[in-house]
Amino acid sequence: MQVPLPTLLTLTAVALLLSTFGVVVRRGFAGWLSAYRYQSVILAGSAAVIAYETGFWEIYVAAVLTLVVKAVIIPRLLVRVTESVRDEFKIEANPFVSIRLSLLISALLVALSYGLIRETLSSASLGVFAVAYLPVSLSLFFIGLFVMVSRRMALNQVVGLLVIENGLFLFTTALTQGVSLIIEVGILADILVGVMISALLLLRMSQTFDSFDIASLENLKDD
Amino acid sequence: MTGTLEVVVVGAMQLVAVFALAPLLTGIMRKVKARTQKRIGASVLQPYYELSKLWAKDEVVSDHASWIFRSTPWIVAIATITAALFIPVFVPFSPFTSAGDVLLVIGLLALARFFTMLAGIDTGSAFGGIGTSREMMMSSLIEPGLFLTIFVVSLTLGGTDLTSLVGAAAAKFGVVIAPSMLFGLIAFFIIILAETGRLPFDNPATHLELTMVHEAMVLEYSGRSLALIEWSQAAKQLILLGLLANLFLPLGMPTSSAAGLLPLGLGSLAALAKVVLLSAIVAYAETRVAKWRVFRVADLLTVAIASAMVGMIFFYLQ
C-alpha cells in the first residue's frame, strides 16, 4: 500500500516526539533505556524512509549502523556498567524540576523549536524532509538539553546526551540527505567512544563516590 | 645721585643708621609700656647699656650643642644686615634695587628664623623644644600672611621692586587710601606683631615657659652671641616698622630719589618720626591686650590672611 509521503513523515515525527516524552516521564533507569532504544529504532526507520525516497544507498548503510550502535551496543554497555551499582541510585529521587512541570516545559520547547524554524527559515526553500524533520530534531536537541539540566543523576545526563545525538543524526539526514559516509561514520565513532568514556567515568565515579548523585560533584567551585 | 658709588655710600649710611637706632626703638617701646602701666620704667637708652654689657661678658655654651648653635647668632646678624640694605627705611629708594626685592627680604628673614629654630633644638633642652615647635607653627602661618600682603601691595602699587613701590606710594597719595591698601595695612600690622614677638603672640619680657616663644629659642645664649641676637631682633623690628611706614603711610616722603640733599634729609627725619610714632602705637597696643593661648594665636593670624584676601578681592572687583 502506497502511503502518501507527507503523512508518513509526520507519522514518524510524531512517534519520535512520543519516545522523547517517554524519556522525560520515566523515573527509573531501565525505563529510560527502553524509551531510548525505542526512539533509536524509529530513527533508523525514518532514515530508511528518507533513503528509500532519495535513493542514496549511503543512507541505508547509515540507518543500519545507527540501528546497530544505538539500539543494541550502547544500551548493553550502559546496563553492564550499572550492574554493580545498587538499585536505589538508579532511580531519579528528586530531580530539580518535578516530572509534571518538566513535561510542560518540554511541550513548550517543542513549540519554541517549531516557531523558531518557521520564523527563520520560512524564506528558504526547504526540501520535503526538512519541513517535517527539522523542527523535530531541534526539539529533540532542546529536550535532551533540558533533561541534562534538570536531572540530578549522572546517568540521566548520559541519556540526555544520547537524545541530543539522535536529534543530530535526524538533522543531518533530513537536511543534506546524509553528509558523505566517512563523516557519518566519524560522528558515530565519536558518539560511541564518548559513551564508552562516560561509562568508564561512571564506573570510576561509583568506586570513589559510590553514588551517581551530581551533588558529590560540586567541590570544584569558587567558594 | 644714583650712580653705583652713591648707592653703596647711601646703603652703608642707612645700614649704620638702622643698627644705631634699633636699640633706641626698643628702649622707647619699653618706656611707653612702662608709662602706660604707671611705672617709671628704665631709661630709653637702657638697651644700649645691656648690649655693651653683654658684649663684654663671657659666653657659656652647652656641650651638646653643635657648630650650628655657635654660628647661628652670626648668621642671624648677617641676614638682618643684608635685609636692612634693601629696605628704604630712611631713604625713599632701596639702595640695591637691581639685586633684590621684597621677596628677597622675606627670604632673608625666613633664613634667620630657620637658624634660630635650629639653635633652639640644638641645645637639647625642653625649653628650646617648646620655643621651636611654637615658632614652627606661627612662622608657617605668618608666611602666607606676609605673601598675601605683598600680593595686595604689588597689585595696587605695581611690582615687587621696593624703590618703585615706595616711589609710587609717595607719588600717588590717592592710591594709598584705596580699600585694598587699608586691608593690606591691617594684615601687615598683625603680621608685624607676630613677627617681632609682640604681646598677643609672645611675651618678650618673661622667661616663663608657658608664654615665651622667641625667648625660649634663645634661652641658652649668653654673652656676645646673646647681644648679637638681641641687636638683630631690634633691627628686624625697625626694618619692618620702616617698611610699614614707607609703604602704607608715605606722608613726608620725597616723591623721587633724584631730589636734592635737603628733601632727602627732611624725608629721612619724617621717616624716623613715623617709625618712633609707630613703635609707640605698638607698645600701647601691647598693654591693652593679654597673651592669647598659643592655639588661638592661629586664629588671629588667619584674620590677617583673611583681611589680605579681602583686600585682593576689593582690588579685582572694583
Next chain:
Amino acid sequence: MRSNLLALLTSGGVPPDWSTLLLTILLTPAVAVGLVTLTRTRRYAEAVTVASVLLVVVQTLALVAGVILDGQFSALGGFLYLDAFGALILIPIAAVGFVAALYSVSYMGLQFERGVVDDKHIARYYQGFNSFVLTMLLVPLANNMGLMWVAIEATTLVSVFLIMLYTNQGAIEAAWKYLMVATVGLSLALFGIVLFSYSNTSISPAVASSGSGLDWTSMAADARLLDPGIVKIAFVFVLVGLGTKAGLAPMHTWLPDAHGEAPTPVSALLSGVLLNCAIYGVLRFYIIAQGALGVALPSELMVILGLLSMGVAAASIYFQKDMKRMLAFSSVEHMGIVSLAVGFGGFVGLFAGLLHIINHAVAKPLMFFASGTVSQRYETKVMKEIKGVIKTMPITGAFMLVGGLAVAGMPPFNIFLSEFLVTTSGFGGGQFFAASLMILLLVVVFAGFLRHLVPMIFGSAKGPGISVAADVRSGGHEELLAVLPMAVLVTLVVLLGFYLPQPLQTLIRDAVQVFGQGAPAR
C-alpha cells in the same frame, strides 16, 4: 633559523611536493601512538614521544615555509587543505607540543619517582599525549568541516581521557563536567555546520552533487550568495558550540576545572593550543558569516562575547586561591581578547588577534610549566601556602616572574604588544566604549594577578605552613629538562616583545588576507 631552512628547501630546485607532507605530518604522531602502546617501559615511551613531536615540528616548519611560498595547497583530493590561517594555528601546536613533551619527561618522571603515578599510568599518559597531538594537528588541516568537527570532538575525548589519568575526586569531577559541557556544545556546533552546508548545497546544485557541501573552500567561494536567514542561525549555533570549546564567557565554566585538575603538561597543551583550535573553528565560520551577512552582526557578537569573557575572567582571577585555576581563567580572558580583536576588525584588529593567538600560545604554557614545577616542589596548588619561590628555586622563580608579568600584560613582553594593538584597533575602529572597557578590565586582571603572584615569588620561604620538599632526584635543585623548555619560552616571550621575525609577519599578513577573501566587496 626559519629563514635558512626556507633557503635550504627551495634551493633543492624542484618545488617539493607539499601535499605529501600533509599526510606524513599526520602519520608521525599516529605511528608514535602505535609504538607507545606496544612498549611498556617509560624511558622508551618518552623517547618515542619526544622524537615524534620533534619530527612534527620539522615538518610544520617545512609546511609553513611552503605556505609562505606557494599560498595554499591540499591533499587527498581536497580532503586535507592548508592555507596561511591554518599554518598560523599549526605553529603553536607543534612548538608547544614539543616543549610540553620535553617538560612531561621531567614532570611525569618526578611524579613517577614520588609514586603518584605507576607504570600503567605513564604508558596511558604517553598514548594519550601522542593521540592528543594527532587530533589537534588534524583540525587545521581538515578542509571538510565535518572532518574538522570530528577532529575537535576527538580532541575532547582524548583530553578527557588525559584528565582522568589521576584517579582523585577532583580529576573525575573535572573530566565529567568537561565531557558533558563540551559534547553538548559540540553537538550544537554540528547543528550549525550542517546548516551551513545545507545553505551551501541548496544554492548550487553542482556542489550538492559533488558532495563537497561541507568543504570550507567551496563555502568561502560563494559566501556572498548564501541565504542570510539560514547563515544567521547557523553562525549562532557554531559560535555558541565552538565557543564552549574555546572557553568564551558564558560557556567557559568547564575550563577552570579541566585545566586545573589535568597534569601540568596536558593543561599547558589544553590552554595554550586546544583553545586556539576551537577559536580557529569559530573564525573559519566567521569568515563565511562575514561574507554572507556583512561585517556588522558577526563582529558585534564577537565583541559582546569577548567583553563578557574578559569580565568574568577578571572577576574570578581576583579571588582565586588555586594557581592553575587562576591561569585557566587567564586563558578565558585571553580568548576573550582574541574574539574582541576579531570583533574590532580592520587590518589592525585581525593582525592583532592572530598575533595574540601566537603570543598567548607562547606565554601561557610557560606559566603552566613554572607553576607545575613549583606546585610539585611545594606539594600544593593553593597560592597562600607558596612563598619565596625566588629563594628556593631561583631560575624557575625568575621565569615565573617573567611569565606572570607577561601574561598579566606588562609591556616589555609580547602579550602587551598584541593587547596594545587590539586596543589601538578598537580606538581606530571607533568602538571607544568597548576599547576603554577593555583597558579597565586589563587593569583589573593585572591587579588580580599581581595580588597573587608577588607574595608567591618574593617573601620568605620559612613562613608557617610552607613545606618545601627537598628535591628527591638529582642534586641540582632544578631539573634541567624542566628548566630548558621554560628557557626556550622565556626567550620567545621577551624577544617577541619588540621584534617580530620577518617570516612570521608575512604569514600573519597572508592569514589576514584569508579573512579578507570572505569579506564582501566593501
Next chain:
Amino acid sequence: MLLFFAGTLLPLVFRDPRRETVASFVPAAVSSLLTVALSAWVLLSGSVLRLSSPVVQALPWMSLSFFVDGTSAFFMLIIGLVSTSVSVYSLGYTGYYAGKHGIRTLGSLLNLFVLSMVLVTATNNAFSFLLFWELMSLASFLLVVYEHEKESNLRAGIIYLVMTHIGTAFITAAFLMLYSQTGSLSFDSFRSAAGQLAPYTKDLVFVLALVGFGTKAGLVPMHVWLPRAHPSAPSNVSALMSGVMLKVGIYGLVRVTLDFVVPNSPGDAWLGLLMVVAGSSSALIGVLYASVEHDIKRALAYHSVENIGIIVLGLGLSVVFMSFGLEALAALALLASMYHSLNHAVFKGLLFMGAGSVVMGTGTADMNQMGGLSKRMPWTSLFFLVGSIAIAGLPPLNGFVSEWLTMQALLSSYQVPNVVLQLSIGFASIAFALTVGLAVATFVKLFGITFLARPRSKAAEEAAEAPRAMLVGMTLAGSLCVVLGVLPFVATSAVASAFGFDMGLVSSYTPFGPLTVGYAANGLRSVSSLSMPTVLVLIGSAGAALLGFAAVASSGRKTLTRRYTTWEGAFGALDERTEYTATSLSQPLRTVFKSFFRPHTSVDREYFSESNHLVKKSVTVTSESREVFEDQFYSPSLHAFVAVLDRVRRIQTGKVNSYLLYIMIVTIALMVLVVVQP
C-alpha cells in the same frame, strides 16, 4: 651623535658578576656622564637627533623611534646629573647590603632603571613610549621589593605597580584618542595634528593625560603609592625615584600640554586652572603630611608630592597664560616650573642620599630614635643642612630662586583678563605660600631632630660616618645645589634653549645679569629683579663688616667661652627622654590643622594591680594621623568594586546542571537577538 647614544646604552646594561659593586656602578656613572654630555650638546647646539627602527613592517606607524629635541634633552640633563651622583653614592652604599642581597641584581636593576628613563624621554612613538614607560615602572618595582623579606615592602610594591599600571591605562587611552584622530602612533603626527584637534577630544585627551601622568608624578588624588614605595626602596634607589622618576611624569605632562594639546584658545584656560588647583592642593597636602611624619624617608617622600605640586602649579599657570596669548608670562611660568623641577631633582636626591647614610649609620629610619648625629657624622649633616636650606627655599640656594620665579608668576596673574581666573589663582597662591611656610617648619624638624641635640638611642650614639664614596656622591649633588642657586643663569639658559623661547623675553642672560620680571599696570611701570651673585656679594660684605665691628668693639677684653651642660631648670641631670622628639615638635601643627589630620590619640594605662586604678605603672599615649585619602577615597571605592567582582564570581557554581543551563540560555538569547536584528 649615534655613538653618543650607543655610549649611554651599552654600559648601562652591562653587569659584571665578579667584582660586583664597582663593576655595576662605574658603568652607571660613566653612562650618566655621557647622558649629561649628550643633553648639554643638544641643548647648546639646539639640533635634533632622530633614529627609528620599525617593529612591525606591516604597521609602519608602529616603530621604536627616537627623537631628542630640547625638551627631552633638558629632562635627560636632569636624569644624567642625578644618576651620576647617585651611582657614585651607591658605590659606597652597597656595603650596607653586602651580606644580605646580591649586589649584582641591585646594580643591574639600577642600570636598567636609568636606561629606561633616558629612553622614555627620547622616544618618538606612542608604543615605544609606553614600552619604556612600563619598563621603568617594572625596574623600579623590582627595586622597591628588593628587600622582599619585609611584608610591608611587598605590599608597597604591589600598590605601586598597580597604581602605575592604572596611570598607564589612562595614558594609553589618551594616546589612542589621538591615534583615532591622526591614524598613526608617531608623535610627529600628533604634533602636526595638534592644531586642528576638535575641542571635545582636546579636553578629553588633556584630562586623561593629566590623570595618567599625575599618577606617576604623584599629584594628590593619586599620590597614595608614593609615601609607601619610596621608603621601602633602598635609599640610593629612592633618591633616583623621587628625584628623577617623578620628573619623567612631568616630562610626559609637558610633552602632552606643549606639543600635542597646544592651548591656543581661551576655552583651554580651564585646563590650566585644573592643573593650578591640582598642583596647589597636592603641594599643601603633601607638606602637611610631611610636617607630621616621623619616619625620615616617608617625610621626604611626602615632600616630593609637595614639590611636584609646585611644578604642576607653574605648568598650569603657563597653560593659562598661553591660552590668553600672554607669551612672555607663559615663558616665565614655564621657566619657573622647569627650573624648580631641576632644583628639586638635585636637592631631593641629595636629601635622600643623606637620609640613606643616616639610615645606614643608625639602622633605623624613625627620627625619634636619632639625634646628635652631627657630631658623629659631620659631613652628612653638612650636606643634609645644605639640602634642607635649598628645599625650604631660603635665599642663598637654588630653592629660593625657583620659588621667587613662581611667586613672580603668581603675582603677575593680574594680567589674565578673566576675573574668576584671577581670584582662583589668588587663592591658589595662598596655598602656595602656606606650603612654603610649612616647608621651612618641616625641614627644621627633619634636620633638627636627626642631627642636633643629644642622641636618643644606643644606635644613634655609635653611628659611624658614611663611607667616602657616599660622601663624594653627596658633594656632587651639594655643589650642584649651590651652583644652581648662586648662578641661576646656568639653568635659565638651559631651560630657555630647551623650550625655545627667544632670549629677550624674560631677561638678559649675561652671567651676572639679574632675573627681571616686568610689571606694567594702571600706569605704573616697574621691573622687579633678583640677581643672586650680587646678593651673595652683599652677604659677604655684611659679614665682613660685622666681623670688623666685633673685632673693634671688643678690642680690650678677650672673652672666653666655657662649655657646660645645658641649663635644665634645676631638675638634675637631663637625659634624652626629656628631649623634644619629632612627634612632639609637630604637635602644635597637628592641633592647628586637626580638622585635616583628624588624629586619634589612644591612651592605654597599665596598672600595678587590677584593684586600684590610682597607681599607674605606665601611661602610653599613641596618636597617629590617619591618611585622609586612604579612608575617604580609596578603601570605600575599592571595597565596592571588590563586592561587584565577588558577585560576578558566583557564577562558577560547581554544578554541571547550571553550566548546561548557561549554554541553553545563551543559545536562545543569541538566536532571539539575531532574529530580531534587522
